[in-house]
Amino acid sequence: MAQYLDFEKPIAELEGKIEELRHLSGSSNLNIADEVAKLQQKVDRQIRQSYAKLSAWQKVQVARHPERPHAVDYIAKLIEDWIPLAGDRAHGDDLAILGGLGRIDGRACVILGQERGHDTESRVKHNFGMARPEGYRKAQRLMKLADRFKLPVVAFIDTAGAYPGIDAEARGQAEAIARAIETCLSIKVPFVATVIGEGGSGGAIAIAAANRVLMMEHSVYSVISPEGCASILWRTRDNAADAAEALKLTAQDLLKLGIIDEVIVEPLGGAHRESAVAIGRVGDAIARHLRELAQLDGATLRIRRREKFLDMGRKGLP
Numbered sequence: 001m002a003q004y005l006d007f008e009k010p011i012a013e014l015e016g017k018i019e020e021l022r023h024l025s026g027s028s029n030l031n032i033a034d035e036v037a038k039l040q041q042k043v044d045r046q047i048r049q050s051y052a053k054l055s056a057w058q059k060v061q062v063a064r065h066p067e068r069p070h071a072v073d074y075i076a077k078l079i080e081d082w083i084p085l086a087g088d089r090a091h092g093d094d095l096a097i098l099g100g101l102g103r104i105d106g107r108a109c110v111i112l113g114q115e116r117g118h119d120t121e122s123r124v125k126h127n128f129g130m131a132r133p134e135g136y137r138k139a140q141r142l143m144k145l146a147d148r149f150k151l152p153v154v155a156f157i158d159t160a161g162a163y164p165g166i167d168a169e170a171r172g173q174a175e176a177i178a179r180a181i182e183t184c185l186s187i188k189v190p191f192v193a194t195v196i197g198e199g200g201s202g203g204a205i206a207i208a209a210a211n212r213v214l215m216m217e218h219s220v221y222s223v224i225s226p227e228g229c230a231s232i233l234w235r236t237r238d239n240a241a242d243a244a245e246a247l248k249l250t251a252q253d254l255l256k257l258g259i260i261d262e263v264i265v266e267p268l269g270g271a272h273r274e275s276a277v278a279i280g281r282v283g284d285a286i287a288r289h290l291r292e293l294a295q296l297d298g299a300t301l302r303i304r305r306r307e308k309f310l311d312m313g314r315k316g317l318p
Helices: 006-026 033-052 056-063 071-078 120-125 133-148 166-170 173-186 201-205 226-233 237-247 251-257 275-293 298-314
Strands: 080-084 097-104 107-114 153-159 191-200 212-216 220-222 262-264
Touching: 006 033, 006 056, 056 191, 056 220, 056 226, 056 237, 071 097, 071 107, 071 153, 071 275, 097 133, 097 275, 107 133, 107 275, 133 153, 133 173, 153 201, 166 173, 173 201, 173 298, 191 201, 191 275, 212 251, 212 275, 220 251, 226 237, 251 262, 262 275
Parallel strands: 107 153, 153 191, 191 212, 191 220, 212 262
Antiparallel strands: 080 097, 097 107
């Protein structure tokens, strides 16, 4: 059964009526094709109107939609000859970050992906996409492997942030994230990162300091969650919508600010409505950017990547 967000209630009511009519037609000889077609037109119009004027907070809700395609879905559909690689060679394996080898558009790559899980069992297994230090150290290991064998790196970003637990802090969470960012900026191979859902804080940028950073149309990317920001500024999570607006965390805002390089248009109603179409568009965009980056030598790729992020900090300085 489809899950609807709060602002999608009018859509849910119309689609509910369509299902009722279809159920009636199946148990009688009624011909309701015309009525269904009219209601479907209303649904499409309502979806178009709703998604054309989404607020920043509503974008956050769409980015977190439980039916939105996750890293495992992108890997299954886009990556050929997938070979998962596990472990950080120091402590253990962290399933919040998936990693391995595969081909995209016929090109051998190292793949990284943050996985949140689709149901209770898989969410617990993947720790809701919140990686521990061993996850970021695994990412470092695989990026260095890519550098050694001259393989491009492709990353799928979808996390609320790094895991904040005591055990993670005890094993050097901050250092692991910092080293992962350092590795991102040091490798001499093409690197494309795509925010497919929620890009949260250092947990996201740890594997997203890439030559090209892409975002799905209704994804978000921010230094802190709206709820966390509201808790700090207003001492209550009730102002999360205000925080979301102030954070400028939408793909459209970040493109204007020069933080990302491209917004990938989602199907009408979000990636969760037509996941195959959404995944295909992401695959096309990644392949296009990899082809462009393949024309550059390793030293140039590294210099341009480092300058890209240094320039973000220089903006607005005298």
